[in-house]
Amino acid sequence: MITPRSMNGLRSTLVIGARMAGLLILGLAWLAPARADDALIKYNGNTRAYWEHPPADWFMADETAAQHGTHPYPGQPTPTPHDELVGLVKDNIKLPPGFHIEVLASDIDCARQMVFGNDGTLYVGCWTEHVYALQKQGDKWVAKVIIKGLRQPTGIGFYNGNLYVSDIDKIYRYKDIGKNLDSPKGEVVYSDFPPYTSHGWKYMVADTQAPGWFYIPVGPPCNVCLIPSGTAEYRRVNPDEGLSEVVALGQRNSVGGDVDPRSGQLWFSENARDWMGDNIPSDKLNHLIRFGEHFGYPYCHQGDIPDPKYAMGHKCSEFSPPALNVGPHMAPLGMKFYTGNSFPAEYRNNIFLAEHGGWNQFNHTGARIMRIQTDVDGKNITQEAFASGWIKDNKYWGRPADVVVSPMDGSLLIADDQAGAIYRIWYDGK
Amino acid sequence: MRIPIWIIAVILLANPAAAIAAEGNPDAGKAKAEEAGCSACHGADGVATEKALAGDKNVPNLGAQPDLYTQFQLVFFRKGVRKNELMAAMAETLSNEDIRNLGAFYASLPAPKLPLAADSAPDDTELGQKVAQATHCNNCHGDHYEGIDNIGRLAGQREDYLYKALRDFKSGARTQVGAAGMAEVVYPLGDLEMQALAHYMSRLR
Numbered sequence: 001m002i003t004p005r006s007m008n009g010l011r012s013t014l015v016i017g018a019r020m021a022g023l024l025i026l027g028l029a030w031l032a033p034a035r036a037d038d039a040l041i042k043y044n045g046n047t048r049a050y051w052e053h054p055p056a057d058w059f060m061a062d063e064t065a066a067q068h069g070t071h072p073y074p075g076q077p078t079p080t081p082h083d084e085l086v087g088l089v090k091d092n093i094k095l096p097p098g099f100h101i102e103v104l105a106s107d108i109d110c111a112r113q114m115v116f117g118n119d120g121t122l123y124v125g126c127w128t129e130h131v132y133a134l135q136k137q138g139d140k141w142v143a144k145v146i147i148k149g150l151r152q153p154t155g156i157g158f159y160n161g162n163l164y165v166s167d168i169d170k171i172y173r174y175k176d177i178g179k180n181l182d183s184p185k186g187e188v189v190y191s192d193f194p195p196y197t198s199h200g201w202k203y204m205v206a207d208t209q210a211p212g213w214f215y216i217p218v219g220p221p222c223n224v225c226l227i228p229s230g231t232a233e234y235r236r237v238n239p240d241e242g243l244s245e246v247v248a249l250g251q252r253n254s255v256g257g258d259v260d261p262r263s264g265q266l267w268f269s270e271n272a273r274d275w276m277g278d279n280i281p282s283d284k285l286n287h288l289i290r291f292g293e294h295f296g297y298p299y300c301h302q303g304d305i306p307d308p309k310y311a312m313g314h315k316c317s318e319f320s321p322p323a324l325n326v327g328p329h330m331a332p333l334g335m336k337f338y339t340g341n342s343f344p345a346e347y348r349n350n351i352f353l354a355e356h357g358g359w360n361q362f363n364h365t366g367a368r369i370m371r372i373q374t375d376v377d378g379k380n381i382t383q384e385a386f387a388s389g390w391i392k393d394n395k396y397w398g399r400p401a402d403v404v405v406s407p408m409d410g411s412l413l414i415a416d417d418q419a420g421a422i423y424r425i426w427y428d429g430k
Numbered sequence: 431m432r433i434p435i436w437i438i439a440v441i442l443l444a445n446p447a448a449a450i451a452a453e454g455n456p457d458a459g460k461a462k463a464e465e466a467g468c469s470a471c472h473g474a475d476g477v478a479t480e481k482a483l484a485g486d487k488n489v490p491n492l493g494a495q496p497d498l499y500t501q502f503q504l505v506f507f508r509k510g511v512r513k514n515e516l517m518a519a520m521a522e523t524l525s526n527e528d529i530r531n532l533g534a535f536y537a538s539l540p541a542p543k544l545p546l547a548a549d550s551a552p553d554d555t556e557l558g559q560k561v562a563q564a565t566h567c568n569n570c571h572g573d574h575y576e577g578i579d580n581i582g583r584l585a586g587q588r589e590d591y592l593y594k595a596l597r598d599f600k601s602g603a604r605t606q607v608g609a610a611g612m613a614e615v616v617y618p619l620g621d622l623e624m625q626a627l628a629h630y631m632s633r634l635r
Binding site for chain 1: 498526529579
């Protein structure tokens with residue numbers, strides 16, 4: 001029962017009145033994206049409070065009138081039902097001749113990084129909370145939640161029979177996972193990461209040249225800021241030893257990478273800053289050539305755009321340019337060099353890159369798998385769409401998050417964390 | 431801090447994010463709501479029943495709640511991320527298909543339109559309107575506080591429920607995705623402002 005008002009109410013009214021200075025012009029506001037300036041989000045991205053206790057909409061920090069109205073996708077509360085998904089794939093996904101796509105598994109409520117164990121089990125990390133294991137039973141793949149209660153276990157790795165899960169600031173090891181699938185026991189083996197959750201979700205790039213080591217990105221806790229130490233970098237970590245080294249600086253949000261089998265060098269995708277418009281800056285594919293290279297963030301974007309606020313006198317020429325600008329708001333995430341035997345020879349050592357599709361744009365782009373061809377030194381680099389069609393009527397019905405090459409048959413698996421599914425692409429020439 | 435407009439279904443702006451996949455069936459949802467016992471408390475018409483309210487004031491109207499909002503809350507109850515013993519038990523029995531159908535059903539119902547009694551607290555209504563404008567609730571909840579996508583309808587919601595929700599956001603009792611944003615919004619509001627907001631929103635038709 002609401003109690004009668006007292007004089008305190010009047011004082012409250014006066015206080016609120018003082019804050020009413022920037023009221024909207026309601027009529028026009030709904031017809032156009034432009035808003036009164038004080039109605040835009042403005043967080044200071046350079047404070048410890050913002051890094052350690054980010055507001056739920058921290059990514060809106062540098063909102064502009066021109067981009068007002070863009071927002072991250074709410075996502076699907078439930079995965080797309082299997083039959084419906086099969087229909088959507090059949091009607092919309094375009095592939096080069098001779099390639100085919102099927103829904104390998106559906107009804108998985110989140111699907112991010114994938115890694116195969118040494119017995120054909122496919123492990124799948126998640127944006128929230130849990131990790132799946134998929135196993136083939138007969139001709140179907142059956143998914144099971146094997147680990148619960150984590151925060152954002154997006155990055156996973158497999159080595160020496162053990163499963164490793166990177167969950168914001170901790171790496172857990174689940175020993176002999178193949179024998180302990182029903183009750184895996186995790187222990188923290190590395191926790192020297194910063195605690196920040198914004199851009200804190202991880203990906204584990206297996207260093208195929210030195211098994212037991214993983215390249216792991218550490219994102220900055222902001223859209224763009226003068227970063228706290230230990231962030232906006234790539235580390236090379238040995239979880240069993242609990243040791244690491246910093247190998248690269250100046251990356252903003254990388255959720256995918258792979259080691260080029262021809263050179264042993266790290267290549268990684270990177271998501272560029274938001275709130276500079278639909279068309280800039282481009283997201284990137286980077287190539288780590290020299291230990292300790294700086295890829296430009298926050299000072300320089302896409303190799304040639306100094307940040308309006310954070311350039312701070314630096315020139316873009318001081319930093320390592322991208323190997324490839326993949327386009328604005330494509331949201332490139334997981335990637336792999338193709339090392340299988342079942343695709344035509346010209347696909348050998350090409351990069352398959354999953355583009356999630358961006359949110360900070362009015363016309364959606366990405367939501368596809370790109371094929372990138374490059375010489376070992378990054379010369380003669382080209383990109384083309386390999387599998388596309390997850391955008392329909394400017395909406396996402398699915399968003400690719402990672403790719404992995406099946407060691408069993410050289411097919412390409414794709415994780416879709418919106419529809420909640422794993423797809424398989426194979427080649428038969430027909 | 432201001433929260434931005436999420437989607438306005440007008441010419442120049444993007445369309446609502448909902449439904450080009452995984453749509454529910456409102457007729458199936460209606461049947462499920464009867465069978466699972468949702469209607470006993472939330473009403474076959476989406477208006478909380480007298481009987482339920484006699485036992486527990488904390489039962490919301492569900493009529494015209496946005497589809498994704500209802501679905502997400504059911505998923506949160508089922509997962510235990512939003513804590514409520516009764517709703518957790520109810521949601522545990524629901525399949526994903528049930529959740530989609532229930533979301534579609536409640537979204538298909540008209541907004542609660544009980545005949546308005548004379549305003550018992552016109553000062554609260556006036557203050558509530560001012561607080562709503564100053565806080566820019568419409569940025570997320572829509573021009574008429576009707577909600578959209580995964581953001582709830584406030585107009586025509588029960589006054590007791592709204593007041594409790596605001597207090598729960600402020601105290602941190604509601605912690606699921608999106609709640610932290612609400613905590614930011616209600617942080618500067620005092621108890622009188624929250625009462626006024628609840629009173630004002632509940633009387634909107």
